[in-house]
Amino acid sequence: MMSAGDPAERSGDAEVRVVLDRVCKSFAPAGGGDRVSALQDASLTVGSGKFLALLGPSGCGKTTLLRLVDGLIQPDSGTVHVFGAPPRPGPDIGFVFQSFRLIPWAKVSRNVDFSLRDLGLTAAEREERTRRVIKMVGLTRFANAYPAALSGGMKQRVALARALAPEPKVLLMDEPFASIDAQTRELMQIELMRIWTRRRPAVLFVTHSVDEAIMLADEIALMGPSPGKVIETVPVDLERPRWTYDTHAEPRYVELRKHLSSRMRQFVLSDPASEFFGRDLGSPDAMGT
Amino acid sequence: MALLKREIAMLRDVLQSCSSAAVRTAIALRNLCKPPDSFMIAFYRIGFFALLMALWQVAATRMGSNVLPSPLATWQAAQTLVGEGQLIVAIGDSLTVYLSGFAIAIIVGVPLGVVMGGFRVLGKTLEVYVFALAATPRVAFIPLIIVLLGLGVEAKTFIVFLGALMPILINAYAGVLAADEELLEMARSVGTPRGRIFTNIVLPGAVPFIIVGLRIGATIGLINTVVAELYTAVRGLGGLLAIYGNTFRMAEYFVVVLTLAAVGVIVTESLRYIEARVSRWRDV
Numbered sequence: 001m002m003s004a005g006d007p008a009e010r011s012g013d014a015e016v017r018v019v020l021d022r023v024c025k026s027f028a029p030a031g032g033g034d035r036v037s038a039l040q041d042a043s044l045t046v047g048s049g050k051f052l053a054l055l056g057p058s059g060c061g062k063t064t065l066l067r068l069v070d071g072l073i074q075p076d077s078g079t080v081h082v083f084g085a086p087p088r089p090g091p092d093i094g095f096v097f098q099s100f101r102l103i104p105w106a107k108v109s110r111n112v113d114f115s116l117r118d119l120g121l122t123a124a125e126r127e128e129r130t131r132r133v134i135k136m137v138g139l140t141r142f143a144n145a146y147p148a149a150l151s152g153g154m155k156q157r158v159a160l161a162r163a164l165a166p167e168p169k170v171l172l173m174d175e176p177f178a179s180i181d182a183q184t185r186e187l188m189q190i191e192l193m194r195i196w197t198r199r200r201p202a203v204l205f206v207t208h209s210v211d212e213a214i215m216l217a218d219e220i221a222l223m224g225p226s227p228g229k230v231i232e233t234v235p236v237d238l239e240r241p242r243w244t245y246d247t248h249a250e251p252r253y254v255e256l257r258k259h260l261s262s263r264m265r266q267f268v269l270s271d272p273a274s275e276f277f278g279r280d281l282g283s284p285d286a287m288g289t
Numbered sequence: 290m291a292l293l294k295r296e297i298a299m300l301r302d303v304l305q306s307c308s309s310a311a312v313r314t315a316i317a318l319r320n321l322c323k324p325p326d327s328f329m330i331a332f333y334r335i336g337f338f339a340l341l342m343a344l345w346q347v348a349a350t351r352m353g354s355n356v357l358p359s360p361l362a363t364w365q366a367a368q369t370l371v372g373e374g375q376l377i378v379a380i381g382d383s384l385t386v387y388l389s390g391f392a393i394a395i396i397v398g399v400p401l402g403v404v405m406g407g408f409r410v411l412g413k414t415l416e417v418y419v420f421a422l423a424a425t426p427r428v429a430f431i432p433l434i435i436v437l438l439g440l441g442v443e444a445k446t447f448i449v450f451l452g453a454l455m456p457i458l459i460n461a462y463a464g465v466l467a468a469d470e471e472l473l474e475m476a477r478s479v480g481t482p483r484g485r486i487f488t489n490i491v492l493p494g495a496v497p498f499i500i501v502g503l504r505i506g507a508t509i510g511l512i513n514t515v516v517a518e519l520y521t522a523v524r525g526l527g528g529l530l531a532i533y534g535n536t537f538r539m540a541e542y543f544v545v546v547l548t549l550a551a552v553g554v555i556v557t558e559s560l561r562y563i564e565a566r567v568s569r570w571r572d573v
Binding site for chain 1: 471
């Protein structure tokens with residue numbers, strides 16, 4: 001299927017799952033006027049079983065990038081390839097949204113089952129698989145509850161179970177833990193790491209938290225705003241499993257954190273769309289840290 | 290100096306007692322606002338009924354039975370009307386017109402509203418006409434309906450249908466249009482085919498809207514039942530209303546009014562019950 005010019009082939013890695021090559025995407029604003037460029041010349045590759053964090057300030061096109069990779073929207077120019085072909089939404093690509101997006105009138109088990117409806121499984125197979133993923137995210141006791149009865153963390157676990165149920169080879173996560181309280185978030189990160197270690201889908205994880213990116217990812221793609229593009233990719237060479245030791249104390253962690261934080265700060269200060277544009281708020285170095 | 294101190298101490302005491310009174314009032318208020326058990330509600334309702342009866346009795350003795358019959362006189366009239374059979378026949382006539390007109394309005398209105406919401410071009414094309422028709426007083430059509438369908442059950446049913454149709458149709462349409470964009474994208478992302486997205490996400494999401502439409506439609510349908518019975522062949526509860534009203538038989542007249550109120554309560558309460566059943570997922 002792969003043509004000679006295929007970026008995946010060019011990169012010499014047959015196991016590459018997701019490739020974006022000079023992707024541009026702009027939107028017409030709802031109120032009319034000039035089109036707003038969300039992504040410009042964004043390029044990216046995610047290898048099989050790799051965990052890539054997309055790190056960037058809000059409004060730099062991170063969510064747009066995920067929707068492109070899922071095939072929910074099409075690029076204006078450039079190519080998006082998943083498994084060597086333009087992506088189509090479906091069971092091969094799982095999507096976990098920031099706002100959970102559970103069906104409120106369906107019980108937890110039916111919400112999870114929703115992603116299994118079109119896989120050609122028998123009712124018994126679907127039931128068994130639903131039961132298994134609900135157990136994996138630790139919600140067996142709540143299988144018959146309605147989403148309204150669950151906490152934020154539990155809702156996101158249901159959404160995660162729904163995304164994992166079809167056993168996707170690519171998992172897209174759009175700031176999944178952003179609206180969850182700090183303690184629960186930390187546990188959810190560990191939970192995600194555990195599940196990922198077992199299943200090993202390629203993960204594209206959008207976040208604006210430097211700590212979250214370092215904690216989870218094999219590689220961090222740093223995105224800048226106006227228009228959004230991938231500025232640099234940084235490998236995270238911290239030993240796994242990272243929940244077994246205090247990563248925050250590692251010199252490499254501190255170094256990475258310092259670098260990424262100051263880049264993030266620069267983006268916000270230099271973004272004409274930000275309220276801090278042009279202000280001299282200094283860098284952490286200048287403040288003597 | 291000592292005086293000032295004492296004054297301050299007094300002021301403090303006053304403030305403290307005020308604030309504790311405020312707290313007590315707040316707690317009492319909160320207890321009042323707590324969801325009360327249904328037994329107490331039933332008790333209050335009976336109490337309020339007794340109060341209404343007392344007020345009615347007072348008003349009746351003040352105004353005289355030619356204008357306002359007493360509760361007892363009304364009760365006796367009700368017994369006579371039921372005993373002689375007119376009331377039962379009238380209820381039967383009215384319910385036939387009302388329920389069949391309402392049922393046809395549901396059968397036509399819900400699917401039409403859903404289809405208009407599902408196919409945007411169709412919806413955009415038709416909505417102006419729907420809104421125009423909804424804004425026109427339906428009474429304006431009665432002469433035309435009489436010319437076309439006569440004075441019988443068909444004409445009456447059609448008048449009820451026309452009144453109930455618009456709120457049912459417009460609410461079904463609005464319910465489909467109000468589908469949750471985020472859930473739609475989720476369903477697309479999972480790879481759900483379009484037809485299933487419609488039946489699994491859009492339609493269940495529209496159900497609360499549709500039921501509101503049914504409730505409004507039921508009320509307007511009942512009004513139109515009476516209107517139809519007044520304007521066309523004088524029959525049913527509306528007919529009795531005209532007969533007793535015109536001959537100043539106020540006790541009988543009141544029986545008919547109360548019967549209409551009871552029909553209205555029974556129908557809307559049944560719809561409320563259905564609404565509670567289908568939206569059980571809302572309560573935690």
